[in-house]
């Protein structure tokens with residue numbers, strides 16, 4: 001009976017996918033989503049009916065002390081991470097996304113608009129649907145005057161990530177979800193205003209990021225959003241790099257690959273957790289950003305560049321492998337981590353690192369800093385293995401992002417994590433929409449004290 005429910009829901013999904021392909025041109029993301037939600041509700045119901053009582057295996061006490069590594073604890077629809085092969089967005093690898101997602105005219109990198117559509121629906125959109133999304137986001141891009149003033153009043157010495165988080169949190173002033181909740185919206189309709197807030201959130205981030213960048217680094221007045229251009233072009237232009245076709249392409253790739261990394265990473269999980277209290281998407285994503293701002297998470301892309309620059313000032317440019325090795329060892333011996341290396345889940349080189357490396361090989365193969373990143377790649381894993389602590393000696397996404405931004409003249413490292421944050425909104429927003437559509441409950445796992453654990457196992461051998 002359970003199996004037949006699953007089959008029925010799959011048949012309904014297939015019917016609905018066929019419908020989508022015939023009427024794709026006319027459908028907006030919200031229209032498509034409203035068709036998919038009832039299908040997915042049935043799918044989840046069937047999956048829970050069939051598998052709900054099955055166990056993933058035992059939970060051991062070390063997992064409670066060890067940052068919950070490997071603990072199956074969350075549902076996250078947009079992406080799943082495999083330790084060996086890396087991330088798949090709705091089942092698609094990064095190279096597959098690069099191939100399948102729509103591009104801008106003359107562009108070769110995927111448009112993040114298409115990635116968002118994929119994260120939300122599990123489907124690859126048409127060129128027209130992606131263009132419509134670019135236009136929709138451009139139309140929603142303006143930020144309220146008081147948020148502009150809030151950013152303008154921040155001292156330039158306040159870290160750009162703190163400014164970013166303040167501004168995103170303040171967008172809650174106009175939250176459609178918070179308003180609808182106060183007006184007594186029914187649970188079954190939560191997803192509608194969550195969708196609107198999520199679209200507004202993503203749309204407004206370039207104006208927030210651009211304003212912070214120009215304020216902090218004295219880069220002059222913010223230009224207007226161009227409604228005929230895509231999201232990444234507008235973001236690049238607000239930062240002052242709209243003239244560089246390569247930088248715009250880099251933004252398309254960057255926003256696509258940093259968007260989502262399943263649900264357990266700090267920023268994604270924080271957004272989901274805060275959203276589970278029915279805090280609106282602005283409050284939820286503001287919280288995500290505060291997690292992303294930590295040096296073991298998104299701030300690592302700033303830390304990598306700082307570390308590379310420090311290395312250069314200590315051992316000079318074009319340093320020998322021996323000198324680099326010595327510098328890496330001195331980092332470890334100083335009780336610090338090598339930023340950009342290691343990962344909580346991955347056990348191979350991050351495919352996001354590889355995608356950025358390929359971009360560099362194509363566009364900036366002779367860049368001296370890129371060469372240093374390559375040299376470090378040949379040296380660090382062996383040293384981390386020899387040091388014997390890190391479970392994954394290979395580079396993660398952050399080991400490569402800064403060098404690309406620096407190449408095009410975006411040299412202000414403290415700003416880098418803001419760009420990561422713009423991208424991470426895509427993944428968090430997509431999940432918030434589904435969480436509210438599927439009625440995800442308040443998150444509240446059980447915690448224990450050390451004494452409670454000791455007591456629990458007092459008279460037991462295992």
Ligand SMILES: CC(=O)SCCNC(=O)CCNC(=O)[C@H](O)C(C)(C)COP(=O)(O)OP(=O)(O)OC[C@H]1O[C@@H](n2cnc3c(N)ncnc32)[C@H](O)[C@@H]1OP(=O)(O)O
Nearest residue numbers: 296297300337338339340341342343344389390391392396
């Ligand atoms: C977008 C992202 O968030 S990607 C990650 C970005 N962060 C970084 O690049 C910072 C450097 N890397 C790290 O600190 C870690 O590898 C993390 C935080 C990413 C993962 O942490 P964990 O899952 O705890 O890693 P792991 O189980 O391998 O850690 C075991 C030990 O190796 C150490 N280790 C792991 N990676 C490194 C590293 N790059 N340099 C030095 N030591 C390391 C850990 O600090 C830990 O030491 P401890 O036992 O003294 O506490």
Ligand SMILES: O=C([O-])CC(=O)C(=O)O
Nearest residue numbers: 260261264265266344345
């Ligand atoms: O998956 C993680 O824990 C960290 C990471 O790479 C990301 O969030 O992009």
